[in-house]
Amino acid sequence: MDNLDAARLQMAFTLIFHIIFACVGMVMPFFMIVAHKKWLNTKNPIYLTLTKSWQRGVAIFFVTGAVSGTALSFELGLLWPEFMKHAGPIIGMPFSLEGAAFFIEAIALGFYLYGWNKLPEKFHWFTGVIIGISGVASGILVVAANGWMNAPSGFDYIDGKFTNIDPVKAFLNDAWFTQALHMALAAFTAVGFAVAGIHAYQIYKKKQIELHKKAFKIAITFAAVAAILQPISGDLSAKDIAERQPVKLAAMEAHFETEKGAPLFLGGIVDEENQEVSYKIEIPKALSFLAFGDFDAEVKGLNEFPKEDHPNVAIVHYAFQVMVGIGTLLMFAGILFFVSLKKKKWWELNKFWLAFTILAPLGFIALEAGWIVTEVGRQPWIIHNIMRTKDAVTPMPGMIFSFYTYVVLYTILTVAVTWLMRRQIQFLNASKI
Amino acid sequence: MLYVVLFFLLFSLLLYVILAGADFGAGIVELFSSKESRIITKGTVYRVMGPIWEANHIWIIIVIVILWIAFPDFYNVLTVYLHIPLTLVLMGITLRGVAFVFRHYDAYKGRLHKLYDWMFRISSLVTPVFIGLTFGAMVSGKLIITNNYAAYSFYEVFIAPWFNIFSLLVGFFFMALCAFLSAILLIGEAKKEDINIYLKKSIVATVLVILSGFFTLTYGYLNDIIFVTDFIENRYSNYLILLSAILIYPLLRSIKKGHKVTSRGLAGAQVILILTAALIAHFPHLILTSTSEIGLLDNVASEKVINSLGIALIIGGSLILPGLFHLFKSFKIIKVLDL
Numbered sequence A: 001m002d003n004l005d006a007a008r009l010q011m012a013f014t015l016i017f018h019i020i021f022a023c024v025g026m027v028m029p030f031f032m033i034v035a036h037k038k039w040l041n042t043k044n045p046i047y048l049t050l051t052k053s054w055q056r057g058v059a060i061f062f063v064t065g066a067v068s069g070t071a072l073s074f075e076l077g078l079l080w081p082e083f084m085k086h087a088g089p090i091i092g093m094p095f096s097l098e099g100a101a102f103f104i105e106a107i108a109l110g111f112y113l114y115g116w117n118k119l120p121e122k123f124h125w126f127t128g129v130i131i132g133i134s135g136v137a138s139g140i141l142v143v144a145a146n147g148w149m150n151a152p153s154g155f156d157y158i159d160g161k162f163t164n165i166d167p168v169k170a171f172l173n174d175a176w177f178t179q180a181l182h183m184a185l186a187a188f189t190a191v192g193f194a195v196a197g198i199h200a201y202q203i204y205k206k207k208q209i210e211l212h213k214k215a216f217k218i219a220i221t222f223a224a225v226a227a228i229l230q231p232i233s234g235d236l237s238a239k240d241i242a243e244r245q246p247v248k249l250a251a252m253e254a255h256f257e258t259e260k261g262a263p264l265f266l267g268g269i270v271d272e273e274n275q276e277v278s279y280k281i282e283i284p285k286a287l288s289f290l291a292f293g294d295f296d297a298e299v300k301g302l303n304e305f306p307k308e309d310h311p312n313v314a315i316v317h318y319a320f321q322v323m324v325g326i327g328t329l330l331m332f333a334g335i336l337f338f339v340s341l342k343k344k345k346w347w348e349l350n351k352f353w354l355a356f357t358i359l360a361p362l363g364f365i366a367l368e369a370g371w372i373v374t375e376v377g378r379q380p381w382i383i384h385n386i387m388r389t390k391d392a393v394t395p396m397p398g399m400i401f402s403f404y405t406y407v408v409l410y411t412i413l414t415v416a417v418t419w420l421m422r423r424q425i426q427f428l429n430a431s432k433i
Numbered sequence B: 001m002l003y004v005v006l007f008f009l010l011f012s013l014l015l016y017v018i019l020a021g022a023d024f025g026a027g028i029v030e031l032f033s034s035k036e037s038r039i040i041t042k043g044t045v046y047r048v049m050g051p052i053w054e055a056n057h058i059w060i061i062i063v064i065v066i067l068w069i070a071f072p073d074f075y076n077v078l079t080v081y082l083h084i085p086l087t088l089v090l091m092g093i094t095l096r097g098v099a100f101v102f103r104h105y106d107a108y109k110g111r112l113h114k115l116y117d118w119m120f121r122i123s124s125l126v127t128p129v130f131i132g133l134t135f136g137a138m139v140s141g142k143l144i145i146t147n148n149y150a151a152y153s154f155y156e157v158f159i160a161p162w163f164n165i166f167s168l169l170v171g172f173f174f175m176a177l178c179a180f181l182s183a184i185l186l187i188g189e190a191k192k193e194d195i196n197i198y199l200k201k202s203i204v205a206t207v208l209v210i211l212s213g214f215f216t217l218t219y220g221y222l223n224d225i226i227f228v229t230d231f232i233e234n235r236y237s238n239y240l241i242l243l244s245a246i247l248i249y250p251l252l253r254s255i256k257k258g259h260k261v262t263s264r265g266l267a268g269a270q271v272i273l274i275l276t277a278a279l280i281a282h283f284p285h286l287i288l289t290s291t292s293e294i295g296l297l298d299n300v301a302s303e304k305v306i307n308s309l310g311i312a313l314i315i316g317g318s319l320i321l322p323g324l325f326h327l328f329k330s331f332k333i334i335k336v337l338d339l
């Protein structure tokens, strides 16, 4: 494997790892403060137990998120020094604001975790709210930086030099809003279904049913709302891409030829060499409509662009299918949940709980798949149409060893965190309430 | 605005060194404690550090972000040529952070805690060594900056600059500094009957700082390391070091008398003096290579970028600093974690 591929793999691997923890750090605080609020209102000790148990989860995930995030902020420079040399000053704005948001989050977390019975009740609860808000804010800010890589703006690019830099314009690039919205919803969907699924499984196994039902309800309510909004926001993203990164759209849909009234492909096996997609289901004219809101609009195919500007079509297409497939499924699951509120009988059925248990990992799978669409779909550019990834990579040889080191380290971390979470649940089930 | 940015850079760096330094030091003190006092130390460390622990480590992120936005060329040299030691620092930070959480948040206490504890102590020891090593490598004069990588071996460009006695000595010096900060911090927080443990430790740590500082300078001087010779000849650096030497006396007295605020203040002042002395000896040329000097202020980002960064820092600072202050103030009241 050459140096560039090793660096790309390492970046992908560490981001895929970080995003899991970052999302939990963004979303769990909201569940926690809802449970906390219910405890304050009802004084039902179940809610207190739940709050404290979720708080431990938040603390563990926060630190893992923070250390892997710290690693990432070094890695941007360590792996892509040429990129950071030019992009640093341009997209520094969201990153420095993000730093502020993290700080506020860490301070609030200090107050929240250590403030039980020491701070005034309302203020203590409010520090929890701040954790949630600043977590989401930091997520939005980093995604804005990623949006800039997809839709670079806020500078003039003349003879290979970046001049006339306007950090505010760079921050408010064309992609930031659609991406940040879609990402925020994705975080709630993914974490919500995961948490709800874990509690559903406990109910399925008939452990501490009352507690786990309350926990389930809090988590799934957030998740269901987000999952229902998700396809709408995804459609906005797709329309955006059709304008901004037509190559990416063509790769997502595995469209090789330019067509008017282009059909939408579901599934299929991509053969890049022969430029064919076999075993697909075609929905006539649907792609033109989804991308441009017009059944007869022209959709550019990959052949319209030089070969060296193509991303890996198969990966992008499959990842997109996975995301949209899961997105549709989770939307129905969200609707199912709201219906179940009217049909209380369902809550007694073991099948109901089993179903939500199975859905638990899907949100995260969709989220990772979505990022693969965005990031692999941007290749071979690190800054769309400005700088190629191969020109940004570090000149230091031997990146493959660095990659292996990270794989070992993060694998150990993942196993350890999973195991700690299991112990939290065992502990919760064993506690008397 | 450039001055505002520089101020925040220096301020964040100093705070990182002091706060995270004390935090690393806590693990080191724990490592070099007898079995019983380890348990006491662990409890004290948690009580003191728990609430502020997370915030302490964000300063390094602020440092990195300011560097890459405002001083991209300088940062570029660091990331390319000090890739390996920086990666080692990262590994240390990661393992340490995770060990800290695991040992305090695991739902059950058991045999595994031994593992978390050792992971915590060892990574607390090696991370500051790596950080010091990186600083040492920056000024060791052994860096080779080149576009023609084929002309040199991997060892010459990417290993030799940091893998040498001088850098290691700087690493040990920084480690001693961390232990020193932490021992003094812990005196003020220990229960009456435990105070003696930390009194002894802080005296040992003070002696270690002086000795390792002395060795580093002597070694550097004898081996003609430009940074050291310039440091020794720089008038202002000398004044600052002299001042810090004089302050050792009141420091030791206030430690003995148990004045916790004074001794903390003096310990912090020591570190600030030493670091400032080192920085001004060569400011703004903070990277010394085999052939040239690379300045922090070479190719600073454009004025518009610096202005918006300055404004962001001022706004961020005015939100964060009061909050942080309250957290520090309250953690004296909020002592025990009640989960």
Ligand code: HDD
Residues within 6 Å of the ligand: A143, A150, A175, A178, A179, A180, A182, A183, A185, A186, A187, A189, A190, A230, A231, A233, A234, A235, A237, A238, A241, A323, A324, A325, A326, A327, A328, A330, A363, A364, A366, A367, A368, A369, A370, A371, A372, A373, A374, A375
């Ligand atoms: C729970 C996760 C999840 C779910 C259910 C969906 N997505 Fe998504 N999607 C993401 C999670 C995600 C993501 C991981 O968050 C991405 C990556 C970058 C981004 O901004 O969001 C993303 C990116 C992304 C992009 C590319 C944006 C870009 O490159 O700028 C498009 C076009 C869509 N999505 C479209 C959809 C559609 C039409 C969905 C319909 C069901 C959908 N997504 C469901």
Ligand code: HEM
Residues within 6 Å of the ligand: A018, A019, A021, A022, A023, A024, A025, A026, A061, A062, A063, A064, A065, A066, A067, A068, A069, A070, A071, A072, A073, A076, A102, A103, A105, A106, A135, A136, A138, A139, A140, A142, A143, A183, B057, B058, B061
């Ligand atoms: C979509 C991508 C990302 C999202 C949504 C995201 C979000 C977050 C969140 C919410 C946290 C807080 C940790 C927690 O609460 O558990 C965090 C930590 C962190 N992230 Fe990310 N992040 C993303 C990618 C990145 C990238 C690419 C970088 C690198 C530049 C980065 C840098 C950091 C840093 C430095 C921290 C630690 C701050 C602390 O100590 O709290 N993140 N991230």
Ligand code: HEM
Residues within 6 Å of the ligand: A008, A009, A011, A012, A013, A015, A016, A018, A019, A076, A080, A083, A142, A143, A145, A146, A368, A371, A372, A375, A376, A378, A379, A381, A382, A389
């Ligand atoms: C956390 C969610 C994210 C995931 C899962 C993710 C995933 C990936 C993947 C799979 C790659 C490799 C693409 C390839 O080379 O084929 C990549 C590259 C990269 N990503 Fe992301 N990404 C995320 C968010 C971000 C954010 C928020 C930023 C920046 C602000 C970012 C910056 C980069 C950079 C600089 C590269 C390397 C250059 C390149 O390959 O184009 N990523 N990411």
